[in-house]
Amino acid sequence: MRRTKGLGLEREIDRACLRAQGFDPQVDGSRGAWLHELAQLGGRTSNLSPRMERAIAKSAPRESVWDWTQQFEWLAREAQQGNDTARKAVFKAFGDRQRDRGADVARAYLEATGRAGFEAAWDSIRDGEDECEREEFMREAIAVLGRAEVERRIGRALLNRLLRQKRRPTAVRAGAWSSRDVEATISNANTARSVPLIAWAKSARRDELEQLDQRLATEVERGALLRLLRIFSVRPLRAGLERTRQFARGRDPQLARAAVLALVRAEDESALTIARTRLRAARLLRDTRWLPLLASRGDAADARALAQRLPSSPGIPLAHDVGVTVLEWAKRGVTKELVSLLLWTWDHTPCGHCRTAVLRALLRSRGAPARVLAEARFDASPTIETLARQRQGRSRRSQKA
Structure with a gap:
């Protein structure tokens, strides 16, 4: 310019x-x-x-x-x-x-x-x-x-x-709700957000979760099912496992994604097998619901297979879905296979938040190429610009030393 x-x-x-x-x-x-x-x-x-x-x-x-x-x-x-x-x-x-x-x-x-x-x-x-x-x-x-x-x-x-003014509480402590309160919230059609339920689930007792696990196996109301599945995205389920697999394969995209996240938490082997089969058959990127399973348990071979199948001109939804998956995957460690996926995400994701996370991951692994740092120095995000300039400054000081 x-x-x-x-x-x-x-x-x-x-x-x-x-x-x-x-x-x-x-x-x-x-x-x-x-x-x-x-x-x-x-x-x-x-x-x-x-x-x-x-x-x-x-x-x-x-x-x-x-x-x-x-x-x-x-x-x-x-x-x-x-x-x-x-x-x-x-x-x-x-x-x-x-x-x-x-x-x-x-x-x-x-x-x-x-x-x-x-x-x-x-x-x-x-x-x-x-x-x-x-x-x-x-x-x-x-x-x-x-x-x-x-x-x-x-x-x-x-x-x-x-x-010092107190802000409105955004989470629910375990013990602050009774089992009856939780059941009623799950059944309430006007409950728009699941954040309080997820906060409760993180430290709920096993017997309380078992009651909800049993309910998941028989519940028919869609909204209640979504709220139950989101609870089990943070705590593993048992009784409702087979039904959750059915939802993951179903036609309701919102229910399917919630079910996959519950299967991730349950470390379900059959769901991981489905994700890998679809990946190698080049069908995973047509329906990205299974991607979180790779993020949680994918290996180097999975990363290489995904990199080989990524398009050079992806649409915005696909670029964002893949980017979120890659960043979650990178939390387990940035391997050389992950670096190529991170670079693809940097080049294609529309999300500034994801680009910031990609740059941080690349800098931690010392895998940020010069072209990325050169571009990042003029990014619209002040955080990205600062990260790049800080790295450039450290590089210059080390060269002088």
């Missing part, structure tokens, strides 16, 4: 800046600041700034919140460069869009507006009902302005109290 000044890429730069292109922005984070730098190199900021100002002023639907977050961060960076119109737009948008003021937005806002921005936002932050938002804002204010400045404005006692 520095060499070409973005010549011929104007449309691509504009589209990337105006619409969040990340695979999972909630996990990967916003690319607003990084894209602003690209727009500067391509000479597009004067063209894009008015469009960004109009975009963040709109009351966007909830599903486009990541577009708005990226646009806000982009414009906040423009405000930092001395654009007064952008700064006014950032002030107004932060006040108007209270529901979207997460940590990333708060930091961008404070970096662009400084002490004046803190003063302008403090009343609404203090009086707001969202304790998490308040704590995030205060932590970002400390990071940007310094603790002394924040204490000067609101006082040390109040700041300490805000930072």
Whole structure:
């Protein structure tokens, strides 16, 4: 970009800046600041700034919140460069869009507006009902302005109290629920998340799990089956094993994936045999439900077989499924066979979180080639960029020594 000044890429730069292109922005984070730098190199900021100002002023639907977050961060960076119109737009948008003021937005806002921005936002932050938002804002204010400045404005006692506020519990301790509570939660059609059940299962008594194991063998309601299978993704099952195998081979993709994860935890040999048979018959990548079995128990021969069958131009779902599998596999150790799979994942996964994990694994195993490090130094992820530059710095110091 520095060499070409973005010549011929104007449309691509504009589209990337105006619409969040990340695979999972909630996990990967916003690319607003990084894209602003690209727009500067391509000479597009004067063209894009008015469009960004109009975009963040709109009351966007909830599903486009990541577009708005990226646009806000982009414009906040423009405000930092001395654009007064952008700064006014950032002030107004932060006040108007209270529901979207997460940590990333708060930091961008404070970096662009400084002490004046803190003063302008403090009343609404203090009086707001969202304790998490308040704590995030205060932590970002400390990071940007310094603790002394924040204490000067609101006082040390109040700041300490805000930072110590208890968050809503997200897990369930074993013993906090009775068996009746667990059974009722499994049966409740309105239970959307399985996280509390999984948290409970991790330290549940064997006799409590045996009751649920028996229930899995006979349960017919789909939602209850999914919740039961997720419990047994963290604790091994017995009585429901044969039925779980049937679900794994079934046509319901969500039920099948949940069943496979339960079979992984049960260390089921027959399921592993199915995965290996499908791999060697070149059918595993057409239906990726069996991949987790290789991640948990695959060997060097399995890794070589998978590497031979990976396409050079995979679709996004396949690239992500394989990447997640490879990273889980690498937790058991990065062998030379795994390095080739990690490099394929680096080249093809759409997920920034996975790319970060791939780079960490390659660096730990000293298997990161120069081309990966060269690319990583300019990645949209600050974490990836930092990892690459740190490794480069260590390499230079070792050469001098």
